[in-house]
Amino acid sequence: MAKQMNNRRIVEILREIALYLRAQDVAFKPQAYEVAAEGIAGMETELSTLYKAYGKKCLDDIPGVGASIAETIEELVTTGNTRAYQVLKKKYPFDMLAFSRIPEVGPKTALLLYKKLHVKTLRDLERAGSAHKIENVPGLGHKSEQKILRGIAFLKSSGERRIIHDVLPFAQHMVENLRRVEGVTHVDLAGSLRRRKETIGDIDLIATTRKPKELIRAFKSLPEVVRVLKAGPQKLAVRFSLGLGGDLLVLDPNAYGTGLVHFTGSREHNILLRELAQKKHLKLSEHGLFRGKTRLAIRTEEQLYRALGLQWIPPELRVGGDEIGLARQKKIPALIPYGSLQGDLQVQTDWTDGTASIEDMARAAKALGLSYMGVTDHTKALTMTGGLDERRLIQQGKEIDRVNKKLRGLRVLKSTECDILKDGSLDLHDTALKTLDLVCVSIHSHFALPKREMTERIIRALKHPLVNIFLHPTGRVVGRREPYQVEMDRVIRAAREYGVVLEINGSERLDLHEEYIRQCVDAGTKLVINSDAHDPRHFSHLDHGIAQARKGWARKADVLNTRPLKAFMVALKKNRV
DNA sequence: GCCGTTTTCGGCCCGACTGTTTTCAGTCG
Structure with missing residues (x-):
């Protein structure tokens, strides 16, 4: 080579x-x-x-x-x-x-x-x-x-694209403000934001209104808009204070469905749709679906896809790959819905590198509607975080008992983010691990091992009879750290064989990548979606984790923490053979 | 250069906006 x-x-x-x-x-x-x-x-x-x-x-x-x-x-x-x-x-x-x-x-x-x-x-x-x-x-x-x-x-x-974690709240804030403008009937996100790509290059907003001039004026004067590049009656191109560009597209309300599809993309997906329309002697554009000069009565995305002989395709799947062929065969699954998580199994507290106490994190989780939360502070090998040893872990268990007695409506689970050492053994003794409700493991050192050795190291850890969940399985951080070298097909098969669940981490790691999520779904390897919260504000990462799961074609049944606590624990233990 | 629910050959997406032009080419999504 x-x-x-x-x-x-x-x-x-x-x-x-x-x-x-x-x-x-x-x-x-x-x-x-x-x-x-x-x-x-x-x-x-x-x-x-x-x-x-x-x-x-x-x-x-x-x-x-x-x-x-x-x-x-x-x-x-x-x-x-x-x-x-x-x-x-x-x-x-x-x-x-x-x-x-x-x-x-x-x-x-x-x-x-x-x-x-x-x-x-x-x-x-x-x-x-x-x-x-x-x-x-x-x-x-x-x-x-x-x-x-x-x-x-x-x-x-x-400096090019930004991670969606930064862009989505910024864009949603503008959407909320524009929705209050007089005459406005719709404002929505489109483009890569709606498709939930992990990095975003521009921000597309679409709208309908009875008073276009008011909307355009309001948009131009948003504090987030620093420069107007183009300004037609239907299309404005601007630069935002976040350092990204973007568009506002004003649509005909009678063609909102086709407009939404068009401006959601992806480009490749749209081309395939328009080719499909052409084969049916129709013409598709953002203005509607046409037979000759007559516009067909299509108001929603669902109607458009149906008219083309397709199942509706969720935006997260619109990549221009095999989704259109599968939609024709009615094989698009019901993806895991947003807001469907009942628990979060990776939360750090001020016992190690988190900012808040167990109780404060639990209250924040509960406020978000969760009913259980696993405390997963680091272990002693990760000295820079003040990782817990066996003695401190057992102390922490007592604090969790105290919080559980006090708090109603949310159960705090005793857990750990136990380090996988270089040889695949675990950083804590089994006697300590046995006091926990569940055991999570992950890798924070020796990232540069040869691929075969890294794979064996991970599989050895997954074989350990007390291990339930493998956290951020590839070690990637979007835009900052490449995944370590590992044979993921073997890890995915081993996880299934030993009944270990793989994490979809919703923080800026976004680890697993959707390609591996889809492999898990196909292989029957179970998943959980976690926030990796180090602060009460980080529970919003769960939403990004769900988006990631959807891009990987995951259904609710594939993700164990969509279940209530009891059913979750049963599934977790039953998953272990 | 790719691809197949009319096809292994003959097709291949659509429209808004701008700038430098006297009628259109280039870019973008």
Whole structure:
């Protein structure tokens, strides 16, 4: 194997090839490269490892990857480069990917800038703009130059996508304010926020109103809106104070369903829907579903999907993969509903690195409608958090007894986030673990073990007869830490075999990734969704955990903490063989 | 370059907005 080729780099190369092809007006191929790139972008498993294990046939199941792109990927994985890309790069040696990230600059403009100004990097381009060279390029002008310079400044300051945990509350606050504007009948989130992608690149809001001018004025004057980029009667593009851009789309109330689908996306999902409509001799756009010039009476999303012969598809599944085929066969399951959790099995307190007492955390959990909560403070191997040893753990049990006596309506469970040591043994003695209601385990050290060794280490821990739940199973933190190297298919099978439940962690870890959740669902490996709260405010993470589960096609029955305490404990013990 | 509930060949999504243009191309979602 040559240079390490990770999925991120493969996706970049496929996207850049697509841009070069678009710039040269090549028909249809760019779309093919983009679809393949999106398919790979949604995977958590590295193609290079899949390829090592299964060879080229591991590429068969990726939507949009056919014979030719499969060869390209094989070339990338084995040699670290590909002929198709090298040829393009040699002909046009400039940073196409970076230029195209500038708002309002696409592949054609990017290529034009390179050809006329011989600029290769963003820095070159910025210099050319400052020297007023861009405005003299035929087809561009002063306004374009200003826009490009502003765009580059924006790129420098914003740093691309943000985690949904930061963006969702920000966007919901705007939605609430806009709903109060006179004449407004609907305001909703659309785009990647509604699909609950783990990172968000822009914020899309959609609305209907009897008084469009009032709504547009109110939107422009929101404190969150710092700059208006475009302002038509139906569409406004702005930049928000969070450092992201976004749109407000004002829809015809008679076409709210089709508008909602259109602006929810994904782009790839929409293309598949419109192709399907076309095959039925219909035309689909944000304005409705049309037969000839007549608009069919479609008011809701459900009606639209039905008219296309499909089950309604929840936004979280609209990725442009296999969801449309399964919807045609009526095989979209009832996903786990938001708000359906009855307990939270991972909560830290001020006994270690949490900010609040057991009692305060319990009251916060109860206020959110939960009826049980597991206290999972760290164990002694994690010295920097003041992890508990056996003696302190038993002391903590007494405090939990005290809180349980005092508190009605919520049961605090004695638990632990027990460290899995390097060799797969546990950080606490069985005698202490036996005093607990349930035992959770996780990894916080030796992240860099070779894959085989890491897998054996984890499986040894799962085999331990007292272990119930494996927390944040891959160690990832969105945007900050890559997952450790581990054979997840083996872990998922072992969890099922030994009756251990895998956690979906709703904090900024979002661990498990949805790809593995779907594998768990298929394998019959049970799941729980936890907040990993270190503070009373963190129970809101549960919602992100549910979104994650939904993206992984999980149903209520797959997630054990949707059950009342008694049934949960029965399922947890029965799950153990 | 991909794909199949009319297809292994012949198709391949739709409209709003802007800028630099005298009628349209490029970008975006």
